[in-house]
Amino acid sequence: MQVFNSLGRESQTFTPRQEGKVAMYVCGPTVQAAPHIGHGRSAVAFDVIRRYLEWRGFDVTYVVNITDVEDKIIAAAAERGVSADVVATETAEQFRTAYRLLNVRPPDIEPKATDHIPEMITFIEELIASKHAYPAPNGDVYFAVRSYEPYGQLSGRKIDDLISGSRIEPGEDKRDPLDFALWKAAKPGEPHWDSPWGSGRPGWHIECSAMARKYLGHGFDFHGGGTDLAFPHHENEVAQAEAAYGAPFARYWLHNGMVNLSGEKMAKSTGLMVDLLESLVQYPPLAMRLFYLRTHYRRPVDFTVEAVEDAVKALERLWAFRRRFPGGPKQEALPDAMNRFQAFMDDDFDTAGALSVLFDLVREGNGRLDAGEPVGGWVAAYDEFIEVLGLSEPPVEVDDLSPALDKLAERFKIEPAGDPVATVERLVEVRTRARADKDFALSDAVRDELAVLGILVEDAAGGTRWHRQ
RNA sequence: GGUGCCGUGGCCGAGUGGCGAGGCGCAGGACUGCAAAUCCUGUCACACCGGUUCGAUUCCGGUCGGCACCUCCA
Numbered sequence: 001m002q003v004f005n006s007l008g009r010e011s012q013t014f015t016p017r018q019e020g021k022v023a024m025y026v027c028g029p030t031v032q033a034a035p036h037i038g039h040g041r042s043a044v045a046f047d048v049i050r051r052y053l054e055w056r057g058f059d060v061t062y063v064v065n066i067t068d069v070e071d072k073i074i075a076a077a078a079e080r081g082v083s084a085d086v087v088a089t090e091t092a093e094q095f096r097t098a099y100r101l102l103n104v105r106p107p108d109i110e111p112k113a114t115d116h117i118p119e120m121i122t123f124i125e126e127l128i129a130s131k132h133a134y135p136a137p138n139g140d141v142y143f144a145v146r147s148y149e150p151y152g153q154l155s156g157r158k159i160d161d162l163i164s165g166s167r168i169e170p171g172e173d174k175r176d177p178l179d180f181a182l183w184k185a186a187k188p189g190e191p192h193w194d195s196p197w198g199s200g201r202p203g204w205h206i207e208c209s210a211m212a213r214k215y216l217g218h219g220f221d222f223h224g225g226g227t228d229l230a231f232p233h234h235e236n237e238v239a240q241a242e243a244a245y246g247a248p249f250a251r252y253w254l255h256n257g258m259v260n261l262s263g264e265k266m267a268k269s270t271g272l273m274v275d276l277l278e279s280l281v282q283y284p285p286l287a288m289r290l291f292y293l294r295t296h297y298r299r300p301v302d303f304t305v306e307a308v309e310d311a312v313k314a315l316e317r318l319w320a321f322r323r324r325f326p327g328g329p330k331q332e333a334l335p336d337a338m339n340r341f342q343a344f345m346d347d348d349f350d351t352a353g354a355l356s357v358l359f360d361l362v363r364e365g366n367g368r369l370d371a372g373e374p375v376g377g378w379v380a381a382y383d384e385f386i387e388v389l390g391l392s393e394p395p396v397e398v399d400d401l402s403p404a405l406d407k408l409a410e411r412f413k414i415e416p417a418g419d420p421v422a423t424v425e426r427l428v429e430v431r432t433r434a435r436a437d438k439d440f441a442l443s444d445a446v447r448d449e450l451a452v453l454g455i456l457v458e459d460a461a462g463g464t465r466w467h468r469q
Numbered sequence: 470g471g472u473g474c475c476g477u478g479g480c481c482g483a484g485u486g487g488c489g490a491g492g493c494g495c496a497g498g499a500c501u502g503c504a505a506a507u508c509c510u511g512u513c514a515c516a517c518c519g520g521u522u523c524g525a526u527u528c529c530g531g532u533c534g535g536c537a538c539c540u541c542c543a
Contacts, residue, residue, distance in 0.1 A: 036543085155472085155538080162471095226542075258536090296483075299474085310481060317492080350483070353483050353484070360490085
């Protein structure tokens with residue numbers, strides 16, 4: 001399995017730290033504002049990587065943190081007149097909702113920064129003891145960047161190139177403009193915790209280092225996040241961890257590309273944002289997921305209405321195939337398809353290429369079904385791939401249509417079944433009988449009325465099927 | 470200014486030193502009571518200019534164009 005490691009900027013063969021196991025840490029959101037479509041892309045990208053590693057037989061420990069103490073959360077809380085904790089909790093819930101809709105599996109561990117203050121304090125103490133950090137007179141603690149010689153290895157920057165861009169903000173007490181805060185002295189009205197350096201709160205970078213270390217130890221396998229985090233956040237994480245222990249922190253760094261809007265960067269600072277939850281209302285959530293997966297995770301992706309609508313149709317094509325073959329597969333997945341799928345995914349998780357295997361399978365499978373040939377191997381392979389990609393069609397859900405279905409049953413003079421799904425099936429039977437009797441007025445009426453409810457009825461060689469739009 | 474990425478057919482988007490990924494769209498055809506779904510056929514490209522090579526979209530150099538990071542950000 002080859003992965004593109006940002007650390008070194010090259011494709012490398014993946015070797016796990018411990019045979020059969022993968023320890024993976026992904027930078028989760030700072031819960032300061034509602035999720036946007038960029039968050040969705042990152043979450044989906046790493047969710048698929050996790051699923052694929054499991055599919056390959058690894059026992060994966062998947063950690064995604066929540067940064068719930070930070071300047072912008074504090075600012076948002078002050079603006080609303082509530083505590084930072086309220087903002088963080090509410091926003092975290094929005095993220096969870098969006099991710100659930102996108103079929104992103106919850107992480108094994110989801111640590112919150114505020115639950116790990118003691119670990120961070122310990123970490124900082126160790127850095128001070130090893131002379132890589134120093135407490136400043138103003139109560140802040142800073143990491144001494146120049147004390148860690150390889151600084152810049154991850155982002156490919158040289159310390160001297162960074163100097164021009166660095167500066168000391170008012171109120172900071174750094175010895176060197178490059179240094180960054182590990183601990184920030186408390187300001188009035190802000191959340192704060194006691195520490196050996198007085199009351200304060202942790203800096204952003206130390207949070208991830210401390211939590212990753214706690215749950216995954218040193219030299220864990222994958223560290224993921226958006227490419228925008230590579231510098232300075234990830235660079236600083238590496239510096240802290242490796243300065244403190246002299247041992248590698250994460251072995252493979254994976255960075256997902258950004259989501260652009262019609263070619264422009266999407267960012268709060270530009271005001272160009274697409275709200276994730278809103279777009280998940282506007283489009284089928286799994287179509288959004290497919291939209292993300294059609295581009296390699298490392299490349300930037302351009303969000304356009306056309307591209308998402310394209311994905312809506314492509315997804316329908318996949319699902320339509322699977323509906324032709326109700327029930328579970330009874331056969332082995334096609335070895336050739338399995339090999340091709342794995343070859344793409346083994347090549348730095350090339351979901352776009354892997355999707356082409358899935359679509360090939362669908363075309364061939366449809367052709368075989370049309371010809372009356374067996375397709376068990378095709379369906380079995382489909383099920384494997386669709387699950388790794390997280391694109392399975394959810395079970396039909398018609399409970400909300402129950403009253404409307406009962407009315408239809410009355411209109412077409414049948415007994416409503418207690419279960420709405422069964423009622424639909426009785427209505428479909430009515431239509432089937434009408435067709436057999438060449439009473440097309442009646443059969444079309446049933447189909448049209450069901451269509452009004454969003455239930456589409458299709459006649460196929462093997463019988464009549466229905467699904468909800 | 471520094472660092473890095475990219476430029477593929479009507480659109481989106483993989484990939485490869487020589488056998489036209491895939492999806493969407495469009496045009497025909499098959500199937501079908503109609504519809505839907507499906508299948509078949511066609512449309513079939515690699516920004517530009519040089520170089521290496523028997524052969525380059527794929528490697529090298531240059532030109533033009535787009536983007537990202539260098540500051541909080543998935």
